[in-house]
Amino acid sequence: MSRYHYVYLILATLVLGPVASAEEHIAQPFVGVTLRGLFLDDPRPLTIWVAEIDLTADGISFLVTPGNGDPNGSEAGDPNAETTRQTTLEFLKEQNAQLAINATFFGMSARDTDNLGLVVSAGEWVSPFREDWPSFNISSDNQASIVRGKHDTYQVTSRSQHENLYNAVTGSDQIVTNSKATTGRREFSTALHPRTAIGYTADKKLILATVDGRQPGVSEGMSLLELASLMLRFGSVQALNLDGGGSTTMVIADPEPRVLNTPSSKNKAGECGVLRKNGTNLAVFARRNPSYQRTAPVLRRANRGQAEQAVWSD
Template identity: 30%
Template sequence: MLIRIYIFLLFLLAPILGIFLFFGQNNPYSSLESGSLVEGHMEILEHNEMIRSNLFVKRELITETQLLSHVSNEILGFMQENANEELLDYLEQQEKLNLIVEASARHQQKSADLIDSLLATMLGDPIGQTFGENSIVKVYSLQEAGYRGYMAKVRLHNPNAIKMLLANDEIASNGETTSQAAKRSGAVLAINAGGFTSQNGKLYPIGITVIDGEIVTFYDTSISFIGFNKKGHLVGGNVNSREQIKEMEVQQGASFHPILLKQGVKQNIPARWANTRHPRTLIGHFTNGDLFFMVVDGRREGWSTGVTLEEAQDKLIEFNIRDAYNLDGGGSSTFYYDGKVLNKPSAGQERRVTTNIVVMP
């Protein structure tokens, strides 16, 4: 019985004894030196350390990238928020600007309607109207105001619709009538403009003359200047230098005397011009900016003796004129509209002059 138990234990231990015998005779590490094992182990440790370092660096890069991405998103969000605020501010300002423009347009139209109503009350309905692409021209007879003559109210759509024309486009010339200037330029309205003098059988403009932005004469600066700037607005007064002309952006201009109104206030009439009746050519603009042209006949018994500049000042204020100037008068005064001369020049016919103001339809 005991023998059987030994045999049974021997069978159980046989596999274990076989393994010991195998490794004892065929140890796979027996051929490796202890130094090689250490070196291999160190390489494995270094490689693992490198992997851990790379993983750490990658984690750092990932963290920084995530941080930068977060900051970038915050910046973009801030910029977007500011952009939205700026856009809202812009739209709000644009809306306010549109409201101002609309209010200004309504105010201007209301002012124009009030002036039209005023003129209709004082002078009756226009005797002629031209609604052109470049301008609107309304012409009135001055008979209801007690004068023989005509007045025009002009609204420019195009600042280039108003021109100062030299006679035959020459500084020294034989002169040109107002109707000739109007017809050769295709104008619907025209009046004579600046003064002139005669030398050696030729006519020359006096003072300052500007044609299409070019100063073509610059003589006596003591004479008042009357012109139109790049926007077609009436400008003028006492001009002493070429620089002033450039600063005022004058495109068209001529000279005569005196100034009648400034900002609705009467200006002093020099003694040589005071309280004398003559045919007159006047220019100005209404309180709403529309241009004003006026010619009064004179020196014709039984028809009209003319008007004094003092009387003209009072009448202009009644017409709601803000700024006004006296142009060359006497036999030069001519009012041309829609193909013909409406007034009666004092000499019985038009006088040849050196400059005329024309308005395109």
């Protein structure tokens, strides 16, 4: 058994209880990026994707969805319609990025939307702080930190010595604080949902994770405590819960752009996998790993034939 297989079985046991079976895929498609897929059958079916990004690796950079030119800027309380919604896959293609996930919670009533909390794109403020909601910032020199604030002021709550608001998104909860799980007991925290999380480690790695949910027999979601345990298992010292549910998406271009997970939104036939247009997404830019060769995808049949998902073969 490889070291990574051992880590995953320990992860599954500690986060979710005794595990009868687990399947794992690992790849390094880009310099400084390790991508892992975990497929569990017990104690409930789960599909998990985790990207570990070395913030010090050559060629690594990021971009949050830019604003759409709203003239009201960060003025509090007005309907800014700050960003134009697009799917995570559309954003990845538009920016020629290598990896991307969905990010900040947002209003879903229109194509142009407001975002629930701080959004900063390449140094340009798009949306102001939401009081009591934590934000995640990646500075221009790839220093990750948690920040909090009110409207156009902010306070750094990490130990980063190189703070500047450059690419920032906001989550509903800080699920890991100083290497400890910090989740509440409200229904949103304890219910099983599709989840998206972002965190960073002490050795300067960014952790991005998606967990599929609302797909009985295929992938049934996690609580926030389980999500925190997942992020802790990958070494996160600080981590946030980002927008989840039907927004949860992770995409890659290796080199063909494609969706890794199976979003929970359904088409008219009741089939999951419909991509939601999100208010913000986070793109990762990285250099191609010259030794990576994506072979023909293998079909993984989840939960003994109830669903199929194409993944790479190692």
